[in-house]
Amino acid sequence: MKKLCWKILLLPLFIYFIFFSYSLASETETSAEIISATQWFNPQRINVFIILIVFFAFVLYFIQKAKKGGSLFVRRIAGLDAIEDAVGRATEMGKPILYISGIEDMDNLQTVASMIILGNVAEMVAAYDVPLLVPVCLPFVVTVAEEAVKQGYAKAGRPEAYNRDNVRYLTSEQFAYAAGVNGIMLREKPAANFMFGSFYAESLLMAETGLSTGAIQVAGTANIHQLPFFVVACDFTLIGEELFAASAYLSREPKLLGSLKASDLAKFLIMVMLVLGVLLETFGITKFTSWFFVQ
Amino acid sequence: MNFYERMMNLDRRWIYLVIGLVVVITAIFPFDVPLYVTPEVRSIYDYIESLNPGDVLMIGVDYAPEVMAELHPMTYAISRQCFKKDVKLLLCCLHQNGPGMVEQVISQVSKEYNKINGVDYVYLGYKPYPGITILAMGQNFRIPFPEDYYGTPLDSLPMMRGLTNFDNVKAIINISGGSGTELWINFANGRYNAKLAIGVTGVMTSDYYPFLQSGQIFGLIGGMKGASEYEYLAEKDGYISRAKNQLSAYKTMPIQTTSHLVVILFIVLGNIGFFMSKKKKSRI
């Protein structure tokens, strides 16, 4: 039933777009400069549109396949396996676990991915009697983090172990937040620090302080400028896309794993097109490359 | 624990102490750093050197106060060099928080060299939508900027006589802390073939080298390092002077040099300790 709903919802959208993109594709070259206000489709963005459609098709196809029980192998991601070990060690030592979700709001997909990982971490922690501390930088994220932790505890069958004071708002200002987190690291001495999400200059402030307290640290971000610091100061680091793969990897749900396959297939296609584009460029044919440029 | 092992597990606070001391001492007793000037900075400098009095150079200033420390020295040094050589300046700003930056530079530097607004320089002001503005300027400066920053119609400014579009300026230098640079490259250089060079922040620098290689820009000043190279050149030729406190990027170079040296030394020491203690272990 639900499936049908989705299809009904999506189908007209797709048809609508394909229709318009066809009718306007011919105009792409002539009217590239001025977009008339009466148009229903921006012809300059046809390339984004087509690639999105292809990618969506991949995702939907693999999710369907996964539902039917096709085999979906996913390689080991060391950083994600390390989460479980770190939780284990913290519980052995009876020390708290610290979870930091970056300094951006819920409209950033890295924060969303981080919240999904938080749910999984909460589920692992729930079985033991160690606190899961989640100091948060933005009020909106507090709400989501509370829900994620609550849900994790409930999934593990221990909803009563959830303590509301452990998920707390600190402040929304970057370095004031970092100062607060450093304080928590030094005073509550967590045995494991998890840092997943969108980080900026505060990354090294937290990671170095965490290291000095001897905690196991696992970090992950898609902000490339901060990755060097996580790499040098943390035991395990999730690099870029690995952060987004985490939700599928940790939950092992076939539906979610399907999207990993889709993104792999997309990468493969990109590599093929890249080689093709390079060869064409080498022989002086630039039409192919310029099709991908977005104004 | 032998010496090498102790060296390897040095308390971090010793490192903090050394870094702190080095920065404080160099700040109190600065010295001259012989600077290697990269060709991409030199080419901008030499190009401006080759201009004749009366030529017009355009500077696009697209940055906000956050990146002022890195980019302001570039704007200052270039405008001082131009004014001293009696090269005229045309300035514009395509960053919403930038208009004040330009105003600060031009009002100060014009006073230093007794240059007159409208005769020796024109400040066009700020317009949103940088891409469209650059395209329009390529047609005619008067399309996006009918008046200058101070509200005077462009046609009543003596300097603007015969100055229609990018074809009439010798070169454009874009100093930017954001994505505006790409628009200048794509539109001013790509569409109108203007001679373009850029100054960007340190983090952005590596993204723009390919444009240098492909010849779309003829020079690149990257971050504090590039700015101090430029100041170094300009000081040598007497365009700016230390006595008047006109070197702001180069002034920090001694601190940078000593602290970088210390960090590298620490890394080397750490590795010596690492290899020596490994050697000892394998001997046992």
Next chain:
Amino acid sequence: MGTEEIIWNGVAAFLVLCIYTFLYKDTPLYKFAEHLVVGVSAGYFAVILYYNGFVPKLITPLKQGQWVYIIPAILGMMMWTRFSKKWSWLSRFSLAFYIGSGTGFAIPLYMQNYVLRQFSSSMLPMGFSSWALFCNILIIIGVLSALVYFFFSKEHTGIFGGTAKIGIWTLMIGFGAGFGLTVMGRISLLAERVVFLREYLLELKYYLYLLFKYGLPL
């Protein structure tokens, strides 16, 4: 500097030193500064959000009669249902709106700026006739092998694993470069603080000199 400025800057200089004690260990001075800044910045953020967000984006439009802005007001109020156990599920609507807009916005944006742009600008002509062309070959090899590293559905073994290894090497060179580039900016920040403290001390010395010599509260 006048008396007032000397005092305010003195407060600032004191707080700077408080923070620096953290380098030695977690001192009471650091704890003081830390808690102070957490409180002050939370208050600051709330006030700024009110004047720069709430007033222009809600109150002004409502005053102008744009009644459609009732919707965000309702959605916002729904956030407050979190104070009650029974009604807290209503806050999901506000969450849904927020997350929905963020994700929908992200899809084309990321496709355009991250996927399309990066991969189209990697399509470079290659060859052995010039250094630039040869560099292009290396760039393409780097991009391809780093992409291989990000494959999730295949174990990193054999040729595939070898390519992935080149990929992770490429990434590591990039990270090393990123680290090296950042050192400069961070040192500048420290230098700027040192200059601040030094200038304050000089000002203070001068102020005290005047004070003792002439007894003038400036």
Next chain:
Amino acid sequence: MRRTLPFALVTGVGFFMLVQYFVPKEEFEIAYEWILDWTIVIGCFAMLLGLWSLTRVNISKVQRKTPGWGYSLIAIAGMVFMLLVGFIPGQKSLERGSTFMLLFEYIYIPIQATMFSLLAFYIASAAYRAFRARTVLATILLLSAIIIMLRLVPLGPLSEINQWLANFILTVPNMAAKRAFWIGVGLGVTATSLKILLGIERTYMGRD
């Protein structure tokens, strides 16, 4: 209903934001601006939750007299005072010279800048500790960082060679790494967003 309706809202708003990117219609533009404005408004309402959370945690520390409860008092006092001097004078509090701005300028800014400058120390100690040639990967990281850092050290004629090497690193491997990285992130974000829009990923919303 408690879950289905919110998910429908995610899908609806999300697909609208997706579609408006392709449609150059004025009506879409207006609706898009609305949505952006509205998210800001919702964020303002959420701020109260944040302040409440901060107050609650700190008050409970004071009540339970946990070690260091005095500091919690400082945090609460700082926040309350800031709110008072911010709201009582009205919009005037944002002008230069008001108590609100003075506190911002002489308490918040110096602490923030100093926290930021701690990174100079941390980056040095991180380099000392982490940059050891233990493995191939660590060696690569170390060499690349040192070459870039050496640009700032005058080495006489060697400077030119080092500059060339640094430029090579920045423009070739660094560029390749960035490109592949962003492509991966782009795909990851798009796939995750799509899963959220289609309601396949719904753990972020909690349970009944």
